[in-house]
Amino acid sequence: MRNRGEQIDHMWRRGGRLIMRSLRAHPRLHATAMIGAVAFVFASIGGAWVLGRVTDDVVVAAFEDGRVDGSDVWLGMVALVVISLLRGGSVVVRRWFLAKAELRTQRDWRRSLVHHYLDVPLRFHRTRPAGELLAHADLDLTNATMVLKPLAFALSVVLLVIVALASLLLIHPLLALLGGVVFPLLVVMSQVYTSRVEAPSARAQQRVGDVSSVAYESFEGALVVKTLGREKAEVERMREASARLRDERIHVGRMRAVFEPAIDALPNVGVVLLLLVGANLVSQGEATPGDLVLAATLFGLLSTPLRVFGFFLEEMPRSVVSLDRVDRVMEAEAEDRVGSRTLPAGALGLVVRDLSVVHDNQRVLRDVDLDVAAGETIAIVGPTGSGKSTLVEAVAGLLDRTSGDVRLGDVSVDDVSAEDWSAAVALAFQESFLFADSVRENVSLGIVTDSDARHALVTAQASTFVDELESGFDTVVGERGTTLSGGQRQRVALARAIARRPRLLLLDDATSAVDATVESQILDGLRTDLDVTLIVVAHRISTILLADRVVYLDDGQVMAVGTHDELLARADYNALVTAYEQADDV
Structure with a gap:
C-alpha cells in the first residue's frame, strides 16, 4: 500500500x-x-x-x-x-x-x-x-x-x-x-x-x-x-x-x-x-x-x-x-513475428520436433514429433483432452511453444514473415465465428475477389444454400451468423479459410455439424481444388478413412502414426474408433 x-x-x-x-x-x-x-x-x-x-x-x-x-x-x-x-x-x-x-x-x-x-x-x-x-x-x-x-x-x-x-x-x-x-x-x-x-x-x-x-x-x-x-x-x-x-x-x-x-x-x-x-x-x-x-x-x-x-x-x-x-x-507481450523469410510455393510439408506446450502449469503437449509430407492429408485422432486442438493451434502459431521447433517447407516458423505466414496457413474451428455482415464480406474479408470467394463457397459445399438465401451472396447473416444453421455457419467459415488458397490448412473439427456425405465431398474438393497439406482433427470414422495417415494422440503425446488399418492393431485406438463408428450409426 x-x-x-x-x-x-x-x-x-x-x-x-x-x-x-x-x-x-x-x-x-x-x-x-x-x-x-x-x-x-x-x-x-x-x-x-x-x-x-x-x-x-x-x-x-x-x-x-x-x-x-x-x-x-x-x-x-x-x-x-x-x-x-x-x-x-x-x-x-x-x-x-x-x-x-x-x-x-x-x-x-x-x-x-x-x-x-x-x-x-x-x-x-x-x-x-x-x-x-x-x-x-x-x-x-x-x-x-x-x-x-x-x-x-x-x-x-x-x-x-x-x-x-x-x-x-x-x-x-x-x-x-x-x-x-x-x-x-x-x-x-x-x-x-x-x-x-x-x-x-x-x-x-x-x-x-x-x-x-x-x-x-x-x-x-x-x-x-x-x-x-x-x-x-x-x-x-x-x-x-x-x-x-x-x-x-x-x-x-x-x-x-x-x-x-x-x-x-x-x-x-x-x-x-x-x-x-x-x-x-x-x-x-x-x-x-x-x-x-x-x-x-x-x-x-x-x-x-x-x-x-x-x-x-x-x-x-x-x-x-x-x-x-x-x-x-x-503491457501484455504481443506476438512478435519479425522473420523475413518466405515459404516455398505449393503445398507445405510440416516437421514438428520435441514440441511441448504448458498451459496453466500443466503440460498439455509433451515432446511431440511429427512429419507431414507436402500435399498429404493427416487425421489427428485421440480421446477428449488428449491435446488435439492444442497441437493444431500450436502449429498455426496461436499458442506459444514451451519448447521444440516447427518447420514449414523446411523453414522455421519463427523465421517466416507475418505476411507470408497469414497467406500460407489457415485454420478453421468447430465453433464458427461469422461477422454481422454479408456472406460476401465474411468470406472475402475485403481481401479476395468476389470470384475467388464464390469459388471457395463451391469448394466448401456452401454455394447452393447461399444462392437460396433471401439476398444470396449479399445476405447479412446476423451477429455470429445466427441466421444460419450450425452446418451452414461451418461451411461459410471454411470457405473463408480457403478463399486465399492456403498451402497448409488446419481443420479443428470444422465440419462436425455437416453430415458425412457432405463432409466427404468437402475434403475431396479441398484436395482436388487446392495444392494444400491438410491436417484434420477427426471424430468421425468417415473423416479418418479419407486421410492418408492418422496421428493417434493421447495425454499430450503422439502414441502412433500410420494408416488407419495399421493403427487398428492397437487396442486403445481400435476401441476409440469403434466408439466413433457406433456414434455415427446412432
Whole structure:
C-alpha cells in the first residue's frame, strides 16, 4: 500500500505522462487551444481593468459632480464590447481545438488498444473476460482522456493567478496578500481531494469491468440461460455486480459532496473578505472605488477558472486510474513475428520436433514429433483432452511453444514473415465465428475477389444454400451468423479459410455439424481444388478413412502414426474408433 504522499506523486507522474503523450501526438491542436486560453486570460484581465477605470472616471464622477464625459462613456463601452468579443472568440478557439485533441487522442489510443488485442497470444483472451476488454476499449479510454478537456484552461489559470495577483499588488499589498492565501488554499484542497479519491475511483473502474463481463456473458449465453432456467440466477449475478459498483460510486460521490461545495465556496468567501478589507481601504483613501471593483472583478474572474482547475485535479485521478488499467493490458507481450523469410510455393510439408506446450502449469503437449509430407492429408485422432486442438493451434502459431521447433517447407516458423505466414496457413474451428455482415464480406474479408470467394463457397459445399438465401451472396447473416444453421455457419467459415488458397490448412473439427456425405465431398474438393497439406482433427470414422495417415494422440503425446488399418492393431485406438463408428450409426 502506498502512503498518501506516494499516491499524489504517482498520480502526478502518471498524469504528466498521459498529458505528454497527447501533446506529442497532437502538438498543433494543443498549441492553438493554449493560445485561445492565454487570449482569454488577457482579455479577462483587460476587461477588469477597463471596468475599474469606467467606475472611477464615469460612475464615481457622475455621483460626485453630476457631470459625465461622453467620450469616456463611449470609449468604455467600445472597450468592453471588444474585450467581450475577444473573450468569446478565445473560448470558442480553446474549446474547439481541445475537443479535437481529446477525441483524436481517444481515437489513436483506441486503435492502438484494439491492434494490441489482435496481436497478443490466444492465451491472453482465454484468461480475460470479454466484458472487461470491452470496458478498457470504451469507458476506460474515454475516462483516460477526460483530463485533456480542461487542460489548456487549467494551465492558463496559472498565468491568470499570476497576473491577477500582480494586479492586486498594484492596487494594494493587503489585497494581494488576501489573494495569495485564498488561491493556494484552493489548490491544496483540490490536492487533498485527488489523493483521497484515487483508490475508490480505481475500484469503481474495476467494478465497471465486472458489470460489463456479467452483461456480456448473459447476452452471449442467452440460449443456455433460457434453456436451463437460469434467468433469476443471472439477474442476481447482475444485481450483485451492480450493487458493488453502486457502493464504490457512492463512496466517490460522498467525497465529491464534501469537497466540491468547499472548493466552490472558497472563492466566494474570498470575495466577501475582499469587500470587507477593500471597503476599509477606500474609506481610508488608500484605494479608489474603481480599485475595489477591479479587485472584486478579479476575484470573480478567478472563481470559475480556479473551479476548472479544481475539475482538472478532480479528473486527474480518474484518468490516471483508467490509463493504468489500459496500460496493464498494453503491457501484455504481443506476438512478435519479425522473420523475413518466405515459404516455398505449393503445398507445405510440416516437421514438428520435441514440441511441448504448458498451459496453466500443466503440460498439455509433451515432446511431440511429427512429419507431414507436402500435399498429404493427416487425421489427428485421440480421446477428449488428449491435446488435439492444442497441437493444431500450436502449429498455426496461436499458442506459444514451451519448447521444440516447427518447420514449414523446411523453414522455421519463427523465421517466416507475418505476411507470408497469414497467406500460407489457415485454420478453421468447430465453433464458427461469422461477422454481422454479408456472406460476401465474411468470406472475402475485403481481401479476395468476389470470384475467388464464390469459388471457395463451391469448394466448401456452401454455394447452393447461399444462392437460396433471401439476398444470396449479399445476405447479412446476423451477429455470429445466427441466421444460419450450425452446418451452414461451418461451411461459410471454411470457405473463408480457403478463399486465399492456403498451402497448409488446419481443420479443428470444422465440419462436425455437416453430415458425412457432405463432409466427404468437402475434403475431396479441398484436395482436388487446392495444392494444400491438410491436417484434420477427426471424430468421425468417415473423416479418418479419407486421410492418408492418422496421428493417434493421447495425454499430450503422439502414441502412433500410420494408416488407419495399421493403427487398428492397437487396442486403445481400435476401441476409440469403434466408439466413433457406433456414434455415427446412432
